[in-house]
Amino acid sequence: ETGVTQTPRHLVMGMTNKKSLKCEQHLGHNAMYWYKQSAKKPLELMFVYSLEERVENNSVPSRFSPECPNSSHLFLHLHTLQPEDSALYLCASSQVFRDYQETQYFGPGTRLLVL
Amino acid sequence: KNEVEQSPQNLTAQEGEFITINCSYSVGISALHWLQQHPGGGIVSLFMLSSGKKKHGRLIATINIQEKHSSLHITASHPRDSAVYICAVRSTGGGADGLTFGKGTHLIIQP
16 A cells, blocks of 8 residues: 555544544654644644654644554544534645655545544 | 745636646745645655656656745646645755655645
């Protein structure tokens, strides 16, 4: 399998549930990203991992917890979400160097509905 | 005010028309991306550019760093070009850095 994959593609959860989103990249990249796309709002950066270390946490509520066990896998753990967290969650990966970053490749996204 | 502004927000055109989508940004950048998002959510990177002009098939992207402005052109537009086109910028040169996005331009090409 090639590119960036995300599972599940669709998720419905209650506010008391705990769930996890999974992203896997098969491109040999060393950086991975979580983005959120809410209705009628621009895409927003949530987290960045480079070489499995979190390098950016864009003021995201603690009910979202990322995990990057290795350079190919990225998780977003969800707990006690709110209905306003319903959105499309996109994962991306890229190859980064000290003074250059190649283009980011996006996964198909997980469409999340919080009831 | 968003750091990345796109215009128009919505555009409907007839098949074969020449399409231009504009992007203006207010911060210093190292690179600008044009992305295409189809219904269902999947995003494809069309161009990444930091100066000048790039061409791929019927798509052309230009950037003017001094004016902080970029354009995406589609020649001989086709209904399959219907999608949301998103402009995004990256502020730093090296290392891992997320993108800042515009709100997107919803393009519909009618047969």
